[in-house]
Amino acid sequence: MVIISITIITIAPAYASPYSITPIELSTIELPISGNLIEKGRLYYNPSNQPPNWDAPAAFLEQLKPVNDINIKGGDFWLNLSVKNATEVERWSIKVDGSFIEHIQAFIFTHSAIQGMDHNQPRLVEFPKGGQFDGGDYLHHYGMDISLTPNANYDIWVNLQSSYFTASPHVQIFTTKDFANDVNKNNFLIVGCLGSILILALYNFLIYLWTQAKEYLFYSAYLISTLAGWAAVFGIFSHFFNSNSIALIMLPFYTNIIFNVYFYQHFLDLPEKHPLMSKLSYGIVGICLVLMATYRFTPEWISYVFINVVNSIWLVTGLFCGIRRLQDGYKPARFFVLGFSTVFIGGSFIILPYFGFPRFVKEAYLVALIGQTLDVLFLALALADRINNLRKEKEIALKLAHSIEKTANQTLTAANNKLLDALHIAAQNQRQKDEFLIAVSHELRTPLNAITASLSQLRHSNEPSEQQNLQNYIQFGTERLAAQVENIVILAELDEENITPQEETFSARELLEELEEMAQGYLIEKDIVFKTVKSSSVSDYYTGDRHLLVRMLAPIIDNACKYTTSGNINLQLADKWGNLIFEVIDSGPGIPADRQEGIFDSFMQVSSGYQRDHEGLGLGLAISKRIAELLDASIEFDVVIPHGCHCIITLPIRKQENAPQHSTHNIQTAHALIVEDNKVNAKVLQTLLAKLGVSADVAENGLIALNVTDHNHYDLIFMDLQMPKMDGFAATESMRSKGITTPVIAVTANSDYKSRKRCAEVGMNDFLAKPIKKSTLLQSIKRWVG
Structure with missing residues (x-):
């Protein structure tokens, strides 16, 4: 087992400040040890940002201020560790991760005696570098190799200097072998992820050139922006091109959002399906453009805050849009939701620690890269699924077109057959129509002939029996003629669909x-x-x-x-x-x-x-x-x-249980008004009324009738419908509006449904169709007068 002894020396602060800490007792830590060494060593802030003069370090050490943690707004921070290597291993590596750091340098001091110096005075033996812009020993990682003699004591100062920090860094010491193995595994994943993104970008750009579908162009641009951003984060530009530009790290993540928004606008059909979400997404694009334009005038730590905020809004908005389209039944959105979910989770491991949440994973940036790689893979599947759906829709459309064509041909054949049948029926109807017109002519002329011939003979007949017979013929002809006319009228009337x-x-x-x-x-x-x-x-x-x-x-x-x-x-x-x-x-x-x-x-x-x-x-x-x-x-x-x-x-x-109530006025004393423009019809009706004992005045149209009723009282009004100046409908409406309640009986040749309905609507009480029978007239008079 490798064992390292780290001695931590307590230094009491000379003054109270935001960076002061509680003094820590001297203790020894044996390694291998897990955890963040910042929590086990002594952390200082260098307010002067001036590098130390290790030949005369007293002035430098005196102006250092103890602090609890590294300020994410940036600055010059120093971590002091006292280490004793109690193992036989000499090669070690200092690993720093969890945050972007521009410059990292370790200073290794030994306690070996030197001529002319106190044997307790440390001697600087190594000062390796390993920050973002230092061209360190390890690609894509912050790491520095050091040599520690077995069973020797060392003071280690680790300088962490950056214009901003993305989170509180972690400092660890591993054997070089273990650290190299860990780096190689991580680099394999990093290269695999970035290579996959690059291949997908080129592939989808070729699809765009072939199809001219804009979603493929925006997807390719999104992939290139993603590739550029992560390449900058893992130090590819600084390592291979000696670039020290922070803009190369920040700006690609704005273009990444912009192109992704344009991609899912087209892919999800947001402008058509959800206009409000489309406008909100374009608003995110506008914010990105403004922040890119003002980047040079904004401190780096504030720019990083903006990136985190905008990324959070973009991730939530994109995920919500995908879920809404999935709820709409748009199947390709399922892969879109999966993709955004992975990048949302991966991004959370970077964003949340910046805002004070604990670190959930060790390699947060690597996990975020893997999440975004899975995102682009799922989006590629979403595009493929969309193509598959479009292909299926095309096949369905073709089948439907063939079906419609077949149906159309069948319909055309049926229509042609029906046309032939219709022509045959039309010919039959024409014959039937001709026969009907001949029959109408016969049926109207026959009774008309009986009427006219009988009337002609009646003028020259003096025998009562012959006159009676002729009158019977006239009555028969009249009844027959009226019946045939009424049949034709009622047939036309029944053709009204709303009767x-x-x-x-x-x-x-x-x-x-x-x-x-x-x-x-x-x-x-x-x-x-x-x-x-x-x-x-x-x-x-x-x-x-x-x-x-x-x-x-x-x-x-x-x-x-x-x-x-x-x-x-x-x-x-x-x-x-x-x-x-x-x-x-x-x-x-x-x-x-x-x-x-x-x-x-x-x-x-x-x-x-x-x-x-x-x-x-x-x-x-x-x-x-x-x-x-x-x-x-x-x-x-x-x-x-x-x-x-x-x-x-x-x-x-x-x-009707109760009999209708009518006037009890005596018919013999009744006085009526006849409104009729035809003088013959008016005279005939006046004569019929006189035989029934009813006196009557005549008005030639509705306007005269209104004037007459204003100055005279009538028990009945017989109203024709079609008259000059004012028809019967308008005259009756005017009478009712004036409060005249005299019963109005329509007497008209218009016996159709519309006329009868209109008569009732304007307030007429009864309806008599011409020709009028004496018996029918008497019934109506009794109904309203007697």
């Missing part, structure tokens, strides 16, 4: 009377009995869309009247479980089994062509079916009856 039922309260009895009157008009010239039967379960009043209900039932009743040639037709009404049940039973030919599925199609009749048995457009039941769907009703045909037809209509509807 909704308009609820109103109506009388079940009046509804049956209207349907019976309609049927009687269809059955002129036929010896058929039409009978209505109302069950006792039916309430007096219901709430629903009366207009759509009539239009749904009319084609069914029309078909029953049309196809029945003898016998009778019954319309039965019952109320079961909240539903109104209409049953139309006739003794006609019925519906053949093979035609029952298609009877609800448009333009469909049981017989067709020039030899068809019955008139009509073939729209009736199609209209009934569509209205039934709108009202949530159902239409069924009872096929049990062997002869005739039994149609069942089920309509969900709400009962």
Whole structure:
């Protein structure tokens, strides 16, 4: 075992100062010894920064100030050790680590007797150097070889001089053999790390030249800056190029941050994915540029503080950005996070001791270099992972493109087939349209012919029976013409996608009377009995869309009247479980089994062509079916009856328990206002009202009606919708805004859904579609006056 005896001599300070220490008793330490010898020897500060004159050292020794620790702000510090080599080993090495130090020199004194001197007077035998800029014996390390004669006593003074310190240094003494082995191992790691960084830098720069992807350029620049910074830290520039520049040590760590920020900005797509983090990262770049510009005007120890602070911010920010992108699902960020984690941990071993934390590892700079080497390796893996992802995305995109192309071809083929089908259907529709127009012309001209021909004969007829027959023909033609026009209008109306039922309260009895009157008009010239039967379960009043209900039932009743040639037709009404049940039973030919599925199609009749048995457009039941769907009703045909037809209509509807309250004014004394721009229509309506006992004034448009209602009282107002100067809608709105509450009944040829809905919105009370029947008019008057 190697044994060294170190004698520590106590020197009491001559004055109290920040550098004073408690006197230490003389003690002997046997080596090998572990730990920091600064804690075991005597440490002094040289305020004059003047080198000693060892021939007359008294003045130098007197001005030294004892201190507890080395000040990181820099200065000239001296460590005094008294050593006795109690071993047979002569070659020893003084190792200094844990901090950047510009100059280190050891002075070895022996206690051998010299002629003319006191035998206790030390004699200087060696003074090796080993600092950053001293060109020491060991590459990448602070070390000095010394010779210590076995069993001899020595005084050793170690001078540590630097403009700043990165942490409190550690001073140790090893055998030269052990120290050389340790240096060789460390140098192997240092050269391996720096070589790996250099190779990756060149490789990624070549990738940049090939791909022109900026992240590879910034990654290469980051690697070169990292290589330059660590090469300066481990003394490569001072050893091989005799460079004493501290700037070569500090500035590369600023450019290292700058290029790394630009790298991860592109690699992580921060400007697009996280703009705020991108701006913060660019702010770090701005700080680095400012600190680089002001470096020459800043003391070195303050510059090192700035480097530590900026490095800490950069490491935390980069790590946070990587974690955020990893949370976003960006897989290459996993290697980025690993890389930043290693450099974060390695950097902590250097940064934390500077701020007073204890030293966790012996070779902090080597550990930090290894951490940053792992960082660049992980970043290289991240780039490779990104390339792999891009390749996979490209393959997926190609597969998707092939799939889309295949689908597009299939779609094109299907579209061409559909186009051919559409052309065929269009041709069929064109034929159907032509047939429809021919049928419309026939169905409108036929009743019109009955009307005009009968009117012409009526003028020249004097026989009462003949006149009655002609009047019946006119009524039949009118009913038939009105029904066909109404079918066409309601068909167009049902094409509105936003059509909704308009609820109103109506009388079940009046509804049956209207349907019976309609049927009687269809059955002129036929010896058929039409009978209505109302069950006792039916309430007096219901709430629903009366207009759509009539239009749904009319084609069914029309078909029953049309196809029945003898016998009778019954319309039965019952109320079961909240539903109104209409049953139309006739003794006609019925519906053949093979035609029952298609009877609800448009333009469909049981017989067709020039030899068809019955008139009509073939729209009736199609209209009934569509209205039934709108009202949530159902239409069924009872096929049990062997002869005739039994149609069942089920309509969900709400009962109105309380009968609507209307005026009790006597109809015979009622006075009405007719607002109509067509003089003939106005005169016809005025005559109808007169026969019912209702007097009426006429206003030619809405503007005149407003003036008239300001000075006269009316029990009813019959309002046309389309008029010059002011239409019926605007006139009604103005009346309601003035507080006129007189019932307003729309009388118009516009019987479509939009018109009826608008009438209700502006405040009209009722709606009568032209041509007006006397019975319908009477019901409306009774509803609002009688």
